[in-house]
Amino acid sequence: MNSPYFSHGRSVVTRSGQRAAGSRPAGSMRSKLTNSLRTAAPGPSAALKVEAEEARVSEHRASPGGCHEHTDNLPLPSQSRRRQMKVEYDKDEVVSPVKTEQWEPLDWRKQLGLIHEMRSGRDAPVDNMGAEKCYDTEAPAHVKRFQVLVSLMLSSQTKDQVTAAAMQKLRAHGCTVENILNTDDETLGKLIYPVGFWRNKVKYLKLTSAMLRNEFGGDIPNSVEGLVHLPGVGPKMAHLAMSIAWDQVSGIGVDTHVHRISNRLGWLRKPTKSPEETRKALEEWLPRELWRETNWLLVGFGQQVCLPVNPLCSVCLNQHSCPSAHKNSPTKRPKAGLPRSPSPVSTWKIKTEPGNKSAVKDEMTNEGGAVPTPVSPTKQRRRRKTKVNG
Template identity: 45%
Template sequence: MRHSQADTILQDSMAKRRIKEVTDAVTHESPVKKHLENLLENKVELEQVLAQNSNIDQLVKAAGRVQPNPVETITTIDGIHPVVKKKSGIKKSQIVYDNDYIDVDYDTKNQPFRHVEQDDCKIPNFANTWNAIVDMRQSKKAPVDTMGAHCCADETQDRPTYEYQTLVACMLSSQTKDSVTAAAMDTLKQRGLTIENIAKMPEEELDSLINKVGFHKTKAKHIKQATDIVIEKYGGRVPNTVEELVKLPGVGPKMANLVTQLAFKRINGIAVDLHVHRVANRLGWVKTKSPEETRIKLEELIPKKLWAEVNHLLVGFGQTMCVAAGPGCSTCAANKWCPVGRAAVGK
């Protein structure tokens, strides 16, 4: 679909009202619902959804289904290597999480990216590709380097507050530019970003403080709910396992993996967002349809000692070189080992 068509639909207020009505009516967390929510603000998501649902009527019909299929449910809520006990009607309580972890030996905030040896991975030409990306990342800063979630929590605070601020930063960062997340976190910290203060703060006030981030109303609600749960169930300390973190409203597997890494120096798995998903597929490392599928495949292929670095390295690469609008293959140092790059430059 061309951008002009997307613009036309975005400008159609009746279509937007219909989409919002259906979105509000759908109670389950299906991928279609998430696309509908994104549709109201994001042209790229609009084009992706309409590529599968050729018109608004089909889109609305798809969103109105009573339940997503079990496969979709797995990809939206699972954590680390889930074991599904039933083939249908899967709920969170029916998924067993593997919470084995390794201690982080990599400092995302202060340590430079590391080169790897040739035998470090099962992916063909992995070391060449990884090292080329490392060189590119070291020569050019990305937004995530200075404004990512790992930069947002105040390290001078006590440990429980630092962990809570990390959780909030990760919750705000979804579907939001790093610069906007960082600004929202600065605003919250100026008001006193502690679990006690957020618990007392009205949801409307919290929403007004974060109103520049994507889906701020939903995030304000989820942060308030998660705060109450952390206080009531965990004594005011953010849980340190993926299994417990994904039970919090608004926290999915990617976010949970990031929180355990940044707040607790534990690696349960690779945090895969849309940048990592896109880059890994373009490089030919995986052939997957969702970030969660990508996470599972990457964890099978990449040694655990590198898991802590994958998100930060590839997110920045996706922000500066292999961007969503189109990869910069002609100037990419990894193009000779990348199928997309070879096709683009004729290598």
């Protein structure tokens, strides 16, 4: 090996194998390369090689990462370490996550506040005969929860007045899991009649009671998933049962009233076709702290003002902001000769006070009009014939 890196001692070994006596170690890389090339191949070609090597060494030394002037202690190439590189990123190049604004209907807070004002009396049927009022307050906790579930099952497609009457008869009979199972279908049907689809509900009550006894120890499930697996129990009943029986807010209980009013007020990004679609759409933007009150608030509002047919838009405080105002209201004007209808303000007072019939009579009497008595079309024809013949 003829590289000066592997030379030992004070002598230099040439390519011919002779040792140059009295030679000293080179003081630099430049001198070592020069001596090696001169000894190996003297002549013009060797001189050119020496000049090329000298130029390369000078360039290597002048470069920023080149060798220092004294390279006696230069480590071997295999022993050199790689320099670590530190990568830095500009703060401006960091891409921040895109924030999307949550959709919410226009003026919904104002509309909700006005509905609260119209529902301040709490005199709608749901307030006095809803599921929160149909259970026995003195019964054990698990019996209370079972009675809440039964009242919700009976309330489907049924008015609150009918549901409350059926629950009163069931409680007198003994509304517990064991009593329902020990009661024959005919007797149970007579107890809950005339609720809507009472024959199917007799089957659902029996099947549900059996599942509660065998799988839940006579109590109702404490989750929406467990409740919806019971026969005859849907998502609306499950969320209401979680709120009333277990005091947990799991979702919005959406029935036909909540479904109808939410679409009329424009509280949905797009119209929905089922209560379950309405529930999911409302939960996307409505604050969670308002989920519990949404059902009883809108149900009572739908029972008194925002009726399914011929809603009372003229007395609704949201008639100027509701996109559906006066679209479904009756458009027929009163016939000539009949007294004028009272103003919206007086009508609203009449609606929220007990004894509506007497209040209507007093209101008409104060305005100077007589209370009209209903006349059948047959009597009207007879009167007309009498006048013509006379």
